Amino acid sequence: KSGFASIIGRPNVGKSTLMNKIVGEKIAIMSDKPQTTRNKIQSVYTDKEFQIVFLDTPGIHKPKNKLGKYMVKVATDTLNEVDVVLFVVDDSKNIGPGDRMIIESLKRVKTPVVLVINKIDQISKEDLVILIEKYSKEEVFDEIVPISALKGENLDSIIKVIEKYL
Ligand code: GDP
Numbered sequence: 001k002s003g004f005a006s007i008i009g010r011p012n013v014g015k016s017t018l019m020n021k022i023v024g025e026k027i028a029i030m031s032d033k034p035q036t037t038r039n040k041i042q043s044v045y046t047d048k049e050f051q052i053v054f055l056d057t058p059g060i061h062k063p064k065n066k067l068g069k070y071m072v073k074v075a076t077d078t079l080n081e082v083d084v085v086l087f088v089v090d091d092s093k094n095i096g097p098g099d100r101m102i103i104e105s106l107k108r109v110k111t112p113v114v115l116v117i118n119k120i121d122q123i124s125k126e127d128l129v130i131l132i133e134k135y136s137k138e139e140v141f142d143e144i145v146p147i148s149a150l151k152g153e154n155l156d157s158i159i160k161v162i163e164k165y166l
């Protein structure tokens, strides 16, 4: 079994940290500055039973012009070519305009979408429950997995969920 998983989300939500933690190598560049990851970076997770190719993508931005619109379209088109999309958000209490825009794009994507709520080490259990309820109402996510990429919390659940869609 093998397949492709695309990691998408706003800048700074922890996409590169997640990919690096899962694959166990410092492949993507991590920093506090948004947009350090300029290109798609692929890395492969290999297990006894399966392989997952991760595509770490630059953050999706609100398009300011035609070229920007085209780039968003290219980004969403590629999502139809993978087996599963991991949409990473952070512990922000409200769904901001950046995430809202991505959610709207995801409605046109046929691939299963897993919502990964990252940075749960920074949020209370109560707030996490409220956040999960908020995202559940969006009706675009096949699964919701809360994690802490930094602390390595619940990453095995991500692997299990991905495996289902391979
Ligand atoms: P990307 O732009 O989405 O690729 O985000 P990065 O992986 O570069 O991470 C952005 C910042 O968030 C870095 O300072 C990370 O150390 C931090 N970060 C990533 N994951 C977590 C997490 O689970 N918890 C906390 N507290 N910080 C995190």
Ligand code: MG
Binding pocket: 015, 016, 017, 028, 029, 030, 036, 037
């Ligand atoms: Mg990155």
